[in-house]
Amino acid sequence: MSKRQLAMVMDLNKCIGCQTCTVACKTQWTNRNGRDYMYWNNVESRPGAGYPNKWEEFGGGFDQQGNLRDGEIPTRSKGYGDPWDFNHEELLHGDDFKNKSGVPAVGPNWDEEVGEGQFPNSNFFYLPRICNHCANPACLAACPSGAIFKRDQDGVVLVDLDRCKGQRLCIASCPYKKVYFNTKLFKAEKCILCFPRIEKGLAPACADQCVGRIRFVGYLDDKEGQVYKLVHKYKVALPLHADYGTVPNIYYVPPLKGPPKFDGDGKPIEGSERIPLSYLESLFGPDTKAALKRLESEIEQRKQGKGSELLDMLIAFKRDDMFRLGKEREI
Amino acid sequence: MHTKMTILLFASLLLLPSLLAAASVKAQLRGHVIVANSSDSAISVLTRDTSWVNTTPTAITLYPQRSIRLSDRQANAALDHAKPLVAEVKVRYNSSELVVMVSWKDRSYSIALEHRVATFGDQIALSLPLNYPKNGVVPHIGMGDSKHPVALYLQKAVKQKNPFQQTYLARGFGSLTQTKKLSAYMTMNYDKSFGGWRALFKLPLTGKLKTVLNSGLFPISFALWNGKQHERGGNKRISSWHFIYRPEREVNQRLVKKLSYGLATPILGDVKEGEKLVKTNCTFCHRIGPYLSTPEGVAPNLSGIGGVALPAYLKESIVTPDAIVVRNLHLNRHYQKGGERDAHGAYPHNMRYKWYRKGKKGVLHSNMPSYQAILTPEQLNSVVLYLQQQK
Numbered sequence: 001m002s003k004r005q006l007a008m009v010m011d012l013n014k015c016i017g018c019q020t021c022t023v024a025c026k027t028q029w030t031n032r033n034g035r036d037y038m039y040w041n042n043v044e045s046r047p048g049a050g051y052p053n054k055w056e057e058f059g060g061g062f063d064q065q066g067n068l069r070d071g072e073i074p075t076r077s078k079g080y081g082d083p084w085d086f087n088h089e090e091l092l093h094g095d096d097f098k099n100k101s102g103v104p105a106v107g108p109n110w111d112e113e114v115g116e117g118q119f120p121n122s123n124f125f126y127l128p129r130i131c132n133h134c135a136n137p138a139c140l141a142a143c144p145s146g147a148i149f150k151r152d153q154d155g156v157v158l159v160d161l162d163r164c165k166g167q168r169l170c171i172a173s174c175p176y177k178k179v180y181f182n183t184k185l186f187k188a189e190k191c192i193l194c195f196p197r198i199e200k201g202l203a204p205a206c207a208d209q210c211v212g213r214i215r216f217v218g219y220l221d222d223k224e225g226q227v228y229k230l231v232h233k234y235k236v237a238l239p240l241h242a243d244y245g246t247v248p249n250i251y252y253v254p255p256l257k258g259p260p261k262f263d264g265d266g267k268p269i270e271g272s273e274r275i276p277l278s279y280l281e282s283l284f285g286p287d288t289k290a291a292l293k294r295l296e297s298e299i300e301q302r303k304q305g306k307g308s309e310l311l312d313m314l315i316a317f318k319r320d321d322m323f324r325l326g327k328e329r330e331i
Numbered sequence: 332m333h334t335k336m337t338i339l340l341f342a343s344l345l346l347l348p349s350l351l352a353a354a355s356v357k358a359q360l361r362g363h364v365i366v367a368n369s370s371d372s373a374i375s376v377l378t379r380d381t382s383w384v385n386t387t388p389t390a391i392t393l394y395p396q397r398s399i400r401l402s403d404r405q406a407n408a409a410l411d412h413a414k415p416l417v418a419e420v421k422v423r424y425n426s427s428e429l430v431v432m433v434s435w436k437d438r439s440y441s442i443a444l445e446h447r448v449a450t451f452g453d454q455i456a457l458s459l460p461l462n463y464p465k466n467g468v469v470p471h472i473g474m475g476d477s478k479h480p481v482a483l484y485l486q487k488a489v490k491q492k493n494p495f496q497q498t499y500l501a502r503g504f505g506s507l508t509q510t511k512k513l514s515a516y517m518t519m520n521y522d523k524s525f526g527g528w529r530a531l532f533k534l535p536l537t538g539k540l541k542t543v544l545n546s547g548l549f550p551i552s553f554a555l556w557n558g559k560q561h562e563r564g565g566n567k568r569i570s571s572w573h574f575i576y577r578p579e580r581e582v583n584q585r586l587v588k589k590l591s592y593g594l595a596t597p598i599l600g601d602v603k604e605g606e607k608l609v610k611t612n613c614t615f616c617h618r619i620g621p622y623l624s625t626p627e628g629v630a631p632n633l634s635g636i637g638g639v640a641l642p643a644y645l646k647e648s649i650v651t652p653d654a655i656v657v658r659n660l661h662l663n664r665h666y667q668k669g670g671e672r673d674a675h676g677a678y679p680h681n682m683r684y685k686w687y688r689k690g691k692k693g694v695l696h697s698n699m700p701s702y703q704a705i706l707t708p709e710q711l712n713s714v715v716l717y718l719q720q721q722k
Contacts, residue, residue, distance in 0.1 A: 001663075005675035037446075059404055066666040066678060067626065070404040075449040135677035141663035142402045144564050146505045155675065165507065167564040168448070172403040181448040186489070220675055247676045 001135060005155035006193060006325075008207065009216040009230045009237040010128055011253040011314055017113070017126040019043055021206035021215075025130075028194070028205045034184025037080055039108055040191035041206045043128040047116040047279060050127070052079035052177050053106040061138050061175035062245030068141050071172040073181075081107030120262050123274045125255040127283075128214075130206060131178040131191035132240070132248030133157045139190070142173030147188075154219070155249065156193045164188050175244035201327035208323075213316035218324040220249070225324040226313050227251075234310045236291045238284040253314065254284050254291055356548060356576050359591040363573045363641070365389045365551070367422040367429065374423050374430045376518060378529040383432060388419035393435075393555055393568035394638030394722055398473060398631040399504060399660055401565045409560035415638065415722070416555060416568050422575055429534050429544050429575075431457060433553060436527035441558030442488040443495075451558035452488035452495070454567075455519065455530045458552045461500065463542045467589030468647075468654065469550050469572050472639050474501040476655045477695050482540055483507070484532050486519040488558065503658040504565070512539055547580030548587065571639050593642025598716045600709070605717030608710055612702065620721055628665060628684050630699065631657055638722035645715045649706070652697035659686040 025041035044050040052074040060071030076082050084104045115124025133150075137157050140148040147163035148170060150156070159170075159179075166186040170179045179190045194204035202208060207215035218225035220232075230237040230253065237251035261272040281288045298308045316322055357364045368386055375382050395413035418435040433455060443452035460470050461480040470479030480502050487495035498513035516533040536544050543549045553570040556562040574590075576582070592598075606620075614622040616630035636645065647654050662685060666678035673679075687695045706714065 001673065001677045002675065060402075062666065064668070065626075066668040066681060067628070068402050068664040070402050070407055072404045073449045076447055080448065135673075135675045136663065136666055141661050144401060144505050144660060145507060146661065162509075165564065169402055169564065171448075183446050183448060186443070186495075247678070249675075 002150050002155035003152045005220045007220045007227050007249040009227050009251045011214045012255045014212045014214040015126040016212050017043055020209050020211050024205040024209040034182040038180040041130045043126050045113050045124045046127045048111045051108045055177040060173040073168055073171045132250045135247035138173040138246050139170035139179050142169040156195050159188050161187050200330040201325050203323040216322045236294050238287055242285050254280050254288050353578055359587045359595045360574055361594045365420055365422055365573050365575050367424050367575050367577050370423050370425045386421040388421050391418050391420050391570050393570045394635050396567050396569050397635035399565055400627045406561040406566040431532045434529045438526055439559035440521055442490050444490050451563050453558045454487040454556035456483055456485040456554040457532055458483050460550055467586040471655050473504055476503045482513050484515050486517050547582040548574050548576050551575050569639050590643045598712050600712035600716035602717050605713035608714050609717055636721050637719045642715055642719050645718045650703045652699040656687045656695040656697045
């Protein structure tokens with residue numbers, strides 16, 4: 001739909017869940033004016049309910065035939081989480097829990113690092129999420145007001161607030177639940193991929209400030225760019241829930257196997273899967289296996305002292321190479 | 332005594348022509364006329380004022396909007412069981428303004444709350460044509476069409492300092508544009524003892540709608556939203572066009588004549604025959620009644636068409652589909668899975684869901700064929716009769 005498409009790759013093997021991206025985004029865009037509750041960028045622990053709570057159960061996206069599917073809007077209390085006051089008496093002096101606003105049931109990052117399984121065989125990994133700036137955006141398709149558009153020059157999906165009537169069909173139809181309702185302006189708002197920064201040759205705030213250097217940003221048709229290489233040349237970066245049919249443009253390098261599980265005597269179980277492949281496939285699709293295999297073989301190659309362009313990229317040795325925005329930095 | 336009788340008789344004779352005219356208009360556009368009451372003085376904006384209580388109401392039926400289907404799961408689930416709703420309308424006017432009051436029952440009082448993302452306020456809207464429909468072609472009921480713009484007055488129950496009130500101009504689905512050029516005084520209050528809302532719209536007889544509002548007979552339609560059922564936007568109940576009649580003004584007879592088809596007298600047709608014809612000719616594109624083999628969105632869903640469209644419009648739609656072209660929703664709602672994807676993997680639109688094409692000078696042409704040469708006049712009547720009964 002757009003002439004060019006900007007994309008991001010996130011290497012999940014390097015994400016340490018520090019939430020620097022979340023804070024970078026929040027302080028830049030969503031700490032005011034009815035956006036206070038929103039996290040355009042969030043980092044959730046998987047397996048887990050994610051944010052908003054159980055977002056994968058709300059429907060939306062496209063069906064097998066390419067028709068828009070119905071979806072639901074999360075609520076504040078059960079989906080995004082209502083703010084609550086900590087009971088300082090309880091926290092500091094061991095008093096009984098008597099929270100006036102009730103016992104909170106969900107909140108952003110509610111199940112952080114809970115993961116799955118029992119120690120020592122538990123597992124989890126971090127999954128940072130922003131708007132996928134899809135090639136076939138369900139939010140854009142669902143909007144009856146024609147208020148959502150995809151920029152020709154970079155494929156960034158934006159809401160025209162003048163046309164938005166606050167009907168929230170975009171929120172119902174976005175299968176990633178990455179469109180939010182501004183409760184003060186009564187309009188829909190979402191991640192803008194920091195387009196004002198992009199236009200000045202700067203990476204989005206979440207990517208720029210990532211301490212783990214997990215995020216690569218560039219145009220999908222830029223064959224010299226690392227994004228292109230990770231997605232198309234080495235095929236190790238995969239979209240999240242391609243099954244939702246929106247052709248998303250945020251790609252993930254899936255987490256490697258991790259250490260084996262342990263038996264009752266604390267001995268490693270040969271060939272065991274700590275993070276089951278089937279779980280990763282449920283997120284990143286059937287190409288996950290091939291992507292992991294490629295990564296493993298490149299690691300093996302490297303161990304033998306041979307070169308690997310792929311690993312050199314993933315290690316992010318030269319930070320400037322991670323962002324190719326076709327423009328000199330203006331700031 | 333004798334003189335008094337004479338005077339009375341004389342007076343009623345003077346009144347007779349206008350009474351007759353009223354009876355005639357009401358008969359011609361049966362069930363679709365709202366008689367406006369004139370007033371010499373200022374009109375109260377308090378809905379409980381005795382002047383309003385004493386005004387005779389006209390009952391209007393609003394039907395669930397089914398022509399297009401949006402994508403909210405909860406709203407659609409409610410829509411599948413939605414029933415028609417009856418509202419009471421009262422219209423009064425004086426030399427400077429026309430006031431429309433609408434009352435409707437709604438036990439599930441709902442307001443859009445601040446800090447809540449999934450609450451929806453009850454809403455009401457009035458729609459009027461921007462230009463007087465001299466030739467009897469009224470705008471499409473779905474917020475107008477490319478040739479016939481409408482003015483919209485909307486009120487929504489919102490928990491804010493000011494209730495949400497807005498005016499728009501529109502030329503069909505998705506074209507709603509906020510405007511400051513329409514002025515109106517509006518109120519919307521929940522009446523607990525009544526168990527519903529009372530909304531009032533005071534429209535000045537000057538400005539953009541001057542010609543329309545000052546004519547003897549002009550179209551108006553209504554829309555209501557039940558917030559509790561997640562209704563908003565296209566998920567709503569709408570009335571067909573009704574006509575406000577101002578007895579002291581001249582009535583455009585051409586409009587009356589054109590729109591009286593199927594209202595003044597029942598259509599002479601055979602419903603069974605109509606259904607058969609619809610089944611064989613129309614259900615490849617349209618969903619209607621029990622005929623649901625075509626996916627939603629290929630053409631307007633006709634399942635509720637009888638409740639919201641006038642018979643004259645139904646006939647015209649079949650004979651000259653280009654006269655009023657209904658706009659489809661965003662084409663990207665349906666993409667072609669087998670189609671050639673672009674450089675970034677985007678699927679192309681599925682053109683089966685496109686309802687019109689653009690001709691010279693941007694004139695829209697319907698993708699529906701004309702049935703003028705296919706159906707006999709008798710068959711056409713039968714088809715319209717069948718459509719008229721789909722409510």
